[in-house]
Amino acid sequence: MELIKSAIAGTMESSDVRIILEPNHGGGIEIHLESVAKATFGDAIEATVRQVLAEFDVKDACITLNDRGALDCTIRARMQCAVCRAAETKYDWGKVDFHV
Amino acid sequence: MSKTELMRTSLYVGGTSPARMIQSGFYHADCLVYDLEDAVSTGEKDAARFLVYNAIKYQRPKDKYILIRINGIYSSELDEDLEAAVRAQPDAIRIPKVEYAEEVARIDEKITVIEKEAGLPVGGIQIWCNIESYQGALNARDIAKASPRVVAMALGAEDFTASMAAQRTKSGWEIFYARNLVLMACREAGISAQDAVFSDIKDMDGLQRDLEMTRALGFDGKTCVHPSQIDAVNACFTPTEKEILNAQRVLDALRQAGMNHTGVCTVDGGMVDKPMEIRARTVLAKAKAAGIEVGGIVQ
Numbered sequence: 001m002e003l004i005k006s007a008i009a010g011t012m013e014s015s016d017v018r019i020i021l022e023p024n025h026g027g028g029i030e031i032h033l034e035s036v037a038k039a040t041f042g043d044a045i046e047a048t049v050r051q052v053l054a055e056f057d058v059k060d061a062c063i064t065l066n067d068r069g070a071l072d073c074t075i076r077a078r079m080q081c082a083v084c085r086a087a088e089t090k091y092d093w094g095k096v097d098f099h100v
Numbered sequence: 101m102s103k104t105e106l107m108r109t110s111l112y113v114g115g116t117s118p119a120r121m122i123q124s125g126f127y128h129a130d131c132l133v134y135d136l137e138d139a140v141s142t143g144e145k146d147a148a149r150f151l152v153y154n155a156i157k158y159q160r161p162k163d164k165y166i167l168i169r170i171n172g173i174y175s176s177e178l179d180e181d182l183e184a185a186v187r188a189q190p191d192a193i194r195i196p197k198v199e200y201a202e203e204v205a206r207i208d209e210k211i212t213v214i215e216k217e218a219g220l221p222v223g224g225i226q227i228w229c230n231i232e233s234y235q236g237a238l239n240a241r242d243i244a245k246a247s248p249r250v251v252a253m254a255l256g257a258e259d260f261t262a263s264m265a266a267q268r269t270k271s272g273w274e275i276f277y278a279r280n281l282v283l284m285a286c287r288e289a290g291i292s293a294q295d296a297v298f299s300d301i302k303d304m305d306g307l308q309r310d311l312e313m314t315r316a317l318g319f320d321g322k323t324c325v326h327p328s329q330i331d332a333v334n335a336c337f338t339p340t341e342k343e344i345l346n347a348q349r350v351l352d353a354l355r356q357a358g359m360n361h362t363g364v365c366t367v368d369g370g371m372v373d374k375p376m377e378i379r380a381r382t383v384l385a386k387a388k389a390a391g392i393e394v395g396g397i398v399q
Contacts, residue, residue, distance in 0.1 A: 009147055010147075015118040016119065074118040077151040078147070078150070080154075091146075094183070094217060
């Protein structure tokens with residue numbers, strides 16, 4: 001899936017994460033994470049981001065996350081929203097949810 | 101799917117705030133209503149759908165009855181709301197502004213289609229109907245019986261009052277008739293009757309007065325718009341020790357009369373009749389549902 005435009009999802013409120021997703025034509029996946037829990041959960045957050053991008057088959061994207069202590073399910077939700085907004089597409093709710 | 105049979109309190113939780121959704125699981129509300137409708141602005145409907153779906157699917161609060169309030173039946177968000185809501189597998193979907201039984205039947209069909217597509221058990225998701233207009237109130241009997249999925253009906257006082265061109269007051273006389281219509285329709289259908297929200301979250305005395313009406317009329321539960329209302333509403337629908345003891349005495353007297361073949365009996369000088377027996381059984385059923393252990397026969 002190709003990202004058409006930049007998109008934002010989430011907020012800077014506590015327990016949330018604000019995600020800025022931008023097209024990155026031919027540049028692969030770039031992740032910039034800012035989080036108070038980066039030392040402990042940075043790898044897990046990045047893994048979730050990459051997993052969601054893989055589920056959408058997004059190969060090129062620049063992602064900036066400002067994490068305020070979001071749970072994994074919140075990061076997933078905000079990422080899914082950002083991808084749909086950036087790709088200007090509706091989510092296919094019928095597709096298999098691979099997340100466990 | 102964990103759930104409780106108690107439906108004393110249902111707390112609305114905006115579908116856009118992860119913090120509020122997390123916190124809501126720690127309050128004493130029996131039911132949580134993750135809202136995709138009024139609490140979500142037009143530009144954030146998609147974000148709320150994703151958040152509610154993921155929260156229920158992967159971070160579901162234990163021992164809570166979980167509902168999702170979807171957008172209106174004629175909203176452009178409806179189909180996507182249902183796709184997300186059904187696949188999240190809440191206990192129930194709460195439909196706002198229901199006016200006709202056919203609308204509920206249509207939602208039922210849509211849910212069934214999605215359940216089949218997703219390989220979920222058909223009929224597993226229940227429906228709560230919000231009655232929020234004079235048309236809905238007048239059709240409440242049909243709406244309550246529109247689908248076997250319908251397990252509760254609730255009055256939405258603010259929109260109902262607007263539809264009547266009436267003034268919304270704290271005394272609530274402008275919704276008195278509608279409350280009774282909804283209640284009687286629920287009783288006829290054998291479903292839970294949920295009372296209207298008390299909107300002024302700072303007026304606890306006003307809430308208490310409103311609850312006296314709620315309880316006197318016979319509702320089974322009430323919707324809360326703020327966590328501060330939960331304990332008062334739970335207390336309203338939980339029988340007191342005195343009420344439980346009285347109920348036990350009534351049933352004990354009836355049991356004794358049956359054993360003695362006397363036919364009639366009295367408690368404190370008053371004759372025990374059928375309505376008293378029904379009320380006593382209702383009190384004990386509510387106590388049991390609230391987790392109160394009721395002892396044996398009172399001597």
